[in-house]
Amino acid sequence: MKFSAIFVVLATVAATNARALYARANNQAFTGALGGIAATPVEDSGDAKRPFQVKGDTFVNLAAALQRSCDQQFNACANAANAGGVAFSSADCQAQKTQCSAAN
16 A cells, blocks of 8 residues: 555655646747747646646647747748838848748
8 A cells, every 4th residue: 555655755756846847937049039929938728638738729749839839930021021111021031930930
């Protein structure tokens, strides 16, 4: 009986510590931001089955969430470039998206 109680405690501690690795405020490592447009934060959703969140959309794995974050940054950047009045082009936004994806 003692062994199973110790096992449960250790398993709970291990799960809590593993979850803490992914519970950072923002899992998006890319910091580039043409025109001040940063990649959307990738946050902890609080849902163990879909633990990553980007603007309210949840994901089962970090890679998918990071890709969505880079995609959203690209879309906002391209929209700004296409609207004009900025010192960068949509091609610059595409280059930034490539860098964002590579950073993750």
